[in-house]
Amino acid sequence: MVCIYCQADTKVVNSRLQRRANQVWRRRQCLDCKSIFSSIEAVDLSLALSFRTSQNSSVKHPVKTAIEPFQRDVLFTSILESCKHRKTAISDATALTSTILSRLRPHMKGAVIDRDQLVTTAQQILKRFDKAASVHYSAYHRL
Numbered sequence: 625m626v627c628i629y630c631q632a633d634t635k636v637v638n639s640r641l642q643r644r645a646n647q648v649w650r651r652r653q654c655l656d657c658k659s660i661f662s663s664i665e666a667v668d669l670s671l672a673l674s675f676r677t678s679q680n681s682s683v684k685h686p687v688k689t690a691i692e693p694f695q696r697d698v699l700f701t702s703i704l705e706s707c708k709h710r711k712t713a714i715s716d717a718t719a720l721t722s723t724i725l726s727r728l729r730p731h732m733k734g735a736v737i738d739r740d741q742l743v744t745t746a747q748q749i750l751k752r753f754d755k756a757a758s759v760h761y762s763a764y765h766r767l
């Protein structure tokens with residue numbers, strides 16, 4: 625990785641495996657301007673996972689299924705939206721998104737996340753966490 629300030633090469637001065645989140649955190653220092661910043665190495669879920677939605681479109685074409693790359697940010701944003709009445713909304717949404725995804729892992733078949741399974745899991749986790757957040761989420765995500 626190059627320096628975020630001057631684009632010169634950097635060296636890793638410290639690194640830590642965050643086992644629970646399956647991430648590697650690294651402290652880097654620029655070889656030129658000596659600035660310090662950190663980076664995180666994580667699995668790219670958008671490349672690793674697919675997302676399957678199915679909708680009842682019409683009588684002629686009963687169930688339509690679509691598969692697209694899974695976007696963690698979309699899930700995060702919907703959780704954040706449901707938690708916005710909380711002072712700690714951003715950190716809550718970050719933690720809840722990780723919890724939802726790790727809860728879903730055993731249900732993923734061939735690295736495909738089913739939309740209904742995702743919504744059900746998110747509802748269960750939000751219900752235990754914050755009643756208002758769960759009501760808000762359910763209103764926007766019907767099964």
Ligand SMILES: [Zn+2]
Binds near residue numbers: 628659
């Ligand atoms: Zn630099």
